[in-house]
Amino acid sequence: MEPFSIHSGIVVPIDRANIDTDAIVPKQFLKKVERTGFGKHLFHDWRYLNDDENKANPDFILNNPAYQGATILLARDNFGCGSSREHAPWALADFGFKVIIAPSFADIFYNNCSRNGLLLVRLSTKDVDELFPFASKGDGAKITADLPRQKIIAPHGKEYPFTIDSFVKECLVKGLDAIGWTEQFTKKIDSFEKKLKQEKPWI
Amino acid sequence: MGKTLYEKIWNDHLIHADESQASIIYVDRHLMHEVTSPQAFEALRVKGRKVRCTSKTFAVMDHNVPTRAKDLSFADAISRKQMETLATNCHDFGIKLFDFMHPDQGVIHIIGPELGITLPGMVIVCGDSHTATHGAFGSLAFGIGTSEVEHVLATQTLQQKKSKTMLLKIDGNLSKGVTAKDIILYVIGKIGTDGATGYVIEYAGSAITALSMEGRMTICNMSIEAGARAGMIAPDEKTFHYLKGRDFSPKVQDWDKAVAYWKTLQSDSDAKFDKVLSMDASKIRPQVTWGTSPEQVVAVDESVPDPKDFVEPVKQEAARKALTYMGLTPGTPMTSIKADIVFIGSCTNGRIEDFRAAAEIIKGKKVAKHVQSLAVCGSGRVKRQAEKEGLDKIFKEAGFEWREAGCSMCLAMNEDRAAAGARCISTSNRNFEGRQGKDSRSHLVSPQMAAIAAIEGHIADIREYI
Numbered sequence: 001m002e003p004f005s006i007h008s009g010i011v012v013p014i015d016r017a018n019i020d021t022d023a024i025v026p027k028q029f030l031k032k033v034e035r036t037g038f039g040k041h042l043f044h045d046w047r048y049l050n051d052d053e054n055k056a057n058p059d060f061i062l063n064n065p066a067y068q069g070a071t072i073l074l075a076r077d078n079f080g081c082g083s084s085r086e087h088a089p090w091a092l093a094d095f096g097f098k099v100i101i102a103p104s105f106a107d108i109f110y111n112n113c114s115r116n117g118l119l120l121v122r123l124s125t126k127d128v129d130e131l132f133p134f135a136s137k138g139d140g141a142k143i144t145a146d147l148p149r150q151k152i153i154a155p156h157g158k159e160y161p162f163t164i165d166s167f168v169k170e171c172l173v174k175g176l177d178a179i180g181w182t183e184q185f186t187k188k189i190d191s192f193e194k195k196l197k198q199e200k201p202w203i
Numbered sequence: 204m205g206k207t208l209y210e211k212i213w214n215d216h217l218i219h220a221d222e223s224q225a226s227i228i229y230v231d232r233h234l235m236h237e238v239t240s241p242q243a244f245e246a247l248r249v250k251g252r253k254v255r256c257t258s259k260t261f262a263v264m265d266h267n268v269p270t271r272a273k274d275l276s277f278a279d280a281i282s283r284k285q286m287e288t289l290a291t292n293c294h295d296f297g298i299k300l301f302d303f304m305h306p307d308q309g310v311i312h313i314i315g316p317e318l319g320i321t322l323p324g325m326v327i328v329c330g331d332s333h334t335a336t337h338g339a340f341g342s343l344a345f346g347i348g349t350s351e352v353e354h355v356l357a358t359q360t361l362q363q364k365k366s367k368t369m370l371l372k373i374d375g376n377l378s379k380g381v382t383a384k385d386i387i388l389y390v391i392g393k394i395g396t397d398g399a400t401g402y403v404i405e406y407a408g409s410a411i412t413a414l415s416m417e418g419r420m421t422i423c424n425m426s427i428e429a430g431a432r433a434g435m436i437a438p439d440e441k442t443f444h445y446l447k448g449r450d451f452s453p454k455v456q457d458w459d460k461a462v463a464y465w466k467t468l469q470s471d472s473d474a475k476f477d478k479v480l481s482m483d484a485s486k487i488r489p490q491v492t493w494g495t496s497p498e499q500v501v502a503v504d505e506s507v508p509d510p511k512d513f514v515e516p517v518k519q520e521a522a523r524k525a526l527t528y529m530g531l532t533p534g535t536p537m538t539s540i541k542a543d544i545v546f547i548g549s550c551t552n553g554r555i556e557d558f559r560a561a562a563e564i565i566k567g568k569k570v571a572k573h574v575q576s577l578a579v580c581g582s583g584r585v586k587r588q589a590e591k592e593g594l595d596k597i598f599k600e601a602g603f604e605w606r607e608a609g610c611s612m613c614l615a616m617n618e619d620r621a622a623a624g625a626r627c628i629s630t631s632n633r634n635f636e637g638r639q640g641k642d643s644r645s646h647l648v649s650p651q652m653a654a655i656a657a658i659e660g661h662i663a664d665i666r667e668y669i
Binding site (some may be wrong): 015016017018020022023026027028030031032033034035045051076077078081082083084085086089104106107108111112115116165166167170178179181182183185186188189192193196200201202203 | 218219221223224225227229231238239241242245246250252255256259266267281282284285288322325330331332345346347348349350351353354357358359360362364396397400401427430431432452453454457460461464496498517518520521524614615616633635636637638641642
């Protein structure tokens with residue numbers, strides 16, 4: 001996983017609550033056995049007018065020329081709800097997103113993003129409301145996500161502090177391999193299993 | 204101070220405790236299917252890692268399988284490749300697989316309990332959000348992503364932050380025609396799809412303990428639709444009775460010891476929950492969703508709401524978008540909404556009790572001419588049991604298609620899809636845009652409500668027919 005520190009980029013707003021992972025990447029694209037190439041299917045049903053994905057829907061914001069190259073997504077409550085499919089963060093990351101800002105995220109989606117180097121920032125509804133007008137102008141406004149300082153910096157310089165779990169932060173900043181980290185506890189796992197076998201042999 | 208059921212299971216599985224950072228917990232059962240596992244196995248290969256506990260890992264083909272017949276030629280090439288990949292991975296890494304042709308194949312959350320793979324007090328994970336189902340047995344069960352699947356395969360553990368605890372107490376008697384599905388839809392309607400984000404819900408109260416194991420599974424299954432990490436119900440005699448003698452349940456020599464342990468899996472009377480909610484079961488009417496989120500739900504005798512009725516602007520906007528997508532206008536009585544398709548099945552309502560209940564409604568009647576109706580059993584065992592009881596004949600005579608086990612139209616990954624604009628009255632768990640087929644429209648209901656909608660050709664109030 002690539003380490004994450006500070007990122008500045010164009011912010012694109014999707015003004016809608018409860019965006020589910022079915023909308024982020026529909027089921028017909030979950031049949032692949034690879035981890036790559038999901039970016040072109042991101043928001044398929046909203047982004048394209050046809051199944052072959054060669055007719056862009058001009059009304060969908062990701063197709064608006066003003067937002068080309070956007071790397072930060074601004075959304076509403078409960079982003080990423082529903083299915084546990086990690087294909088959703090794979091699609092977002094493959095498309096080029098680095099940061100998603102919303103008042104709340106679904107639990108499994110949050111974990112999945114952290115495992116893929118995507119920074120999810122929870123800001124209050126009031127703060128998100130303040131950022132929406134900047135993002136909606138379509139003038140290529142950039143905002144900055146500073147993970148070490150835990151701040152979002154709006155185009156006019158206003159800083160929005162955010163909280164993040166210290167372990168998630170450490171994993172992102174260091175680009176940590178989660179399995180490698182757990183393997184330092186292998187001896188503890190061994191002795192746990194030994195005890196389990198004696199105390200609960202049916203497991 | 205006493206401990207909650209969740210805390211007891213959590214403590215019993217702690218390998219490394221670090222409340223400020225991430226703890227490591229042990230995983231007793233890892234369930235897998237073909238969709239969310241291939242990339243995890245691939246990563247193991249690349250890094251030269253092995254599966255730590257093959258005996259605690261079980262795989263099944265369910266999401267992609269055809270249900271028309273036990274014939275893989277009904278599956279498209281890319282679905283077949285995904286199933287073949289699972290077979291190869293299970294073979295190479297030594298994992299028990301219930302493949303497409305296995306007589307006990309079925310939806311992972313149906314076969315886990317019916318084979319006794321799911322047991323009280325366990326930590327159970329699966330790359331699928333509806334893993335919460337297994338919490339009905341007093342286990343801590345939740346969905347994980349593919350990176351975490353890889354982590355469990357390699358280490359038999361997970362990095363986890365302890366969740367907050369919520370006690371949801373539902374007391375009172377259910378009215379006639381009201382089921383476990385109606386309880387959980389009602390709960391989601393009350394607390395919202397993110398009402399339990401960050402929490403593990405323990406369901407308790409007389410209305411919950413009165414439910415069968417099947418009903419309890421329906422409740423826990425949809426905990427994720429309220430945003431919860433997991434849902435759980437303390438095990439009792441009903442739980443032990445259900446599990447006794449099942450394929451992977453504790454053998455005779457261990458049974459008494461296991462039950463003695465399971466009996467300790469109750470929240471202590473002085474346990475403190477982070478949140479406590481109470482609801483009155485007698486107030487719950489049969490539920491039906493009108494929108495594109497499970498929280499957009501009303502009682503069947505109500506009408507499609509007006510977006511203006513919602514206080515928060517975000518909910519108003521969500522309601523407007525949902526009504527446009529669903530092709531509905533405010534004020535329309537729910538019972539006047541026409542059905543094009545009826546789907547009975549899924550990990551929410553694909554168990555024997557669900558088919559018995561639906562069969563009772565349709566017996567001797569005919570499905571409305573314009574309605575396509577599917578009965579898709581949750582597993583090979585459910586199907587065999589139903590056929591033993593003659594339920595298949597009732598469904599077929601009424602005009603239902605009687606299908607092989609699989610996830611089917613719950614997520615429409617196989618060829619069972621609702622057409623654009625088609626309205627599907629469904630016993631599944633999600634009414635998201637495009638969930639059951641691109642531009643299709645879903646209304647979530649109980650099996651009884653789905654059955655009566657098939658007969659009447661529109662959403663109907665089951666209470667008027669029983």
